Structures are given as structure tokens and as C-alpha cells.
Amino acid sequence: MPPRTAVTGRSQEPRRRFAEELRLLRTQHGESLRQLGTALGWDASLFGKLESGQTLGSPEVAEALDQHYGTPGLLLTLWELAAADPTQFKERYRRYMTLEAEAVSMWHYGVSTVHGLLQTASYARDLLSAGGLRGEDLTEQVEARIGRRALLDGDEAPRFRTILSEAVLRTPLAAPQEWKQQLEHLVDVAGRVHVTLHVLPQASGPHALVSTDVMFLRLPDGRTVAYTENAHRGELIEECSSVERLQRAYDAVRDLALSPAESRKFVMRMLEEVPCEPST
Incomplete structure (x- = not known):
């Protein structure tokens, strides 16, 4: 059986997929990293590191982003998958x-x-x-x-x-x-x-x-x-x-x-x- 092609075209690697989703959501909302940091009360550099895959952050950050973007549970689930990825x-x-x-x-x-x-x-x-x-x-x-x-x-x-x-x-x-x-x-x-x-x-x-x-x-x-x-x-x-x-x-x-x-x-x-x- 041939390998299944990813429908979305996005990464199937959990950590990279988490970073991609964060970057996509922010872009869709028309926000800069600075604006996002101001809205959520964290330094903008944290969100830059999240989107580049340098860090996963904490579940609290993922939950706050879910609330901000109106994606209940999505980003927290992706965070959990990335955190558990061997x-x-x-x-x-x-x-x-x-x-x-x-x-x-x-x-x-x-x-x-x-x-x-x-x-x-x-x-x-x-x-x-x-x-x-x-x-x-x-x-x-x-x-x-x-x-x-x-x-x-x-x-x-x-x-x-x-x-x-x-x-x-x-x-x-x-x-x-x-x-x-x-x-x-x-x-x-x-x-x-x-x-x-x-x-x-x-x-x-x-x-x-x-x-x-x-x-x-x-x-x-x-x-x-x-x-x-x-x-x-x-x-x-x-x-x-x-x-x-x-x-x-x-x-x-x-x-x-x-x-x-x-x-x-x-x-x-x-x-x-x-x-x-x-x-x-």
C-alpha cells in the first residue's frame, strides 16, 4: 500500500506542526509578535521562539493561545503531542x-x-x-x-x-x-x-x-x-x-x-x- 499523502501539506512531525499552527493562526489574525505578546502578557520573544520551534513553552501558554484564537483544546492537544514526541x-x-x-x-x-x-x-x-x-x-x-x-x-x-x-x-x-x-x-x-x-x-x-x-x-x-x-x-x-x-x-x-x-x-x-x- 503506498504511503498516505498528508491532506494539509503540513508537517507530520509533532513539534514542527505545533510551530506551524501557531504561525498560521497569528498570520490569519493579522497580528505581529509584539501585538500578540501585549495581548497575552508574555514577552514577544517567547512567541517567536515557539513559532521557530526553538521552544515548546508551557501548557499554560498553549491554553492562553487557544483562548485568544478561539481554538478550544486544539493548541493544547498539539502541545501535548509535541511534548510526548520521542x-x-x-x-x-x-x-x-x-x-x-x-x-x-x-x-x-x-x-x-x-x-x-x-x-x-x-x-x-x-x-x-x-x-x-x-x-x-x-x-x-x-x-x-x-x-x-x-x-x-x-x-x-x-x-x-x-x-x-x-x-x-x-x-x-x-x-x-x-x-x-x-x-x-x-x-x-x-x-x-x-x-x-x-x-x-x-x-x-x-x-x-x-x-x-x-x-x-x-x-x-x-x-x-x-x-x-x-x-x-x-x-x-x-x-x-x-x-x-x-x-x-x-x-x-x-x-x-x-x-x-x-x-x-x-x-x-x-x-x-x-x-x-x-x-x-
């Missing part, structure tokens, strides 16, 4: 991102950082900049990471379990307010019926995953794959015996972790320990 991620992560989007359940262990699905924008920016990203590359990767959080939204979201080493919660961001926001976000997400949060106390001692971040994905066909990661590389593991070995190690770590109720109290205590920023 092609925006570095090449070595793309297959994993595709599988993550298809997963019916997920379970994770974090050695030193909060998983990307649970990160705030400030946490993601600090983490990615520590890894060497700068400028537009940093902005794009932060947006891509925050866009992934939509996987945990809604009634059809997959079940997600995370075990965080105590070290994760004792490695704060430099800005106390931003760290407080990250801890509050963990508490909020852990309150969802499909999300379970555990904390693994430092007193638990050595275990088989002591230096390994790992995520397991249960796929619609019943297979389970694993993804292990450190600061420099990640590896997708699909061979059954290797996945099973990692699963046994994960189960042993889960047995050592605090219960969800105890874990929530632990995060709340961490929140109480965040220093207040000095008043200006």
Missing part, C-alpha cells in the same frame, strides 16, 4: 521513550535522583545543567522531560511505583524554595491512586542495586523490559533472563523499603527541614 530526546533514549509511552505499568528504583516523571522544571534544569547542557539545548531537554509527566495524568495513566534511596531526599537543590517545590510535588504525586512511593533508608545497608538506577516497563504484549542508567549512559535490557535477575534484585530492595505511609511521612519530615529563604 524524537525530541537524544538518540540513545528514543527507543526507551517510545516503550515508556506504551507501558501499562512501571516500577523504578532511584539511587541519587528523582525520576524524570516526578521532577519539577527547576529540578530537571539543575540536573541537566550539571550534566553539561546549556542554552537552547538545556531549555529543549527540560521541556521534553516535563512533557513526559503527562504519562502519569488522567484516569488511564499506568500504575507507577518508585523506590527512592534516602540519598535522593538528602541531596537538595541549591535554592531552598525550588527544593521545597520538588518535595511538595513528590507528596502530591504520591497521593494519586496509581502512584506508589517508597523510601529506602540509608540504614538498610548494601544491596544489589546500590549503584544502579533502574526502570521496569510492563508492555501491552505482556513483556517486561528494563532500563538501567547512570550519569553517563543508559542501557535498554530486553533479554528475559537479564530482566529477571534485575527484577529479583528490585524485589529485595522493595522488601527493605519503608511502607508508602511511612515514606510519605519521611518526605514530609524532609519538607520541614528545608530552610526558609531570607526575606528581601
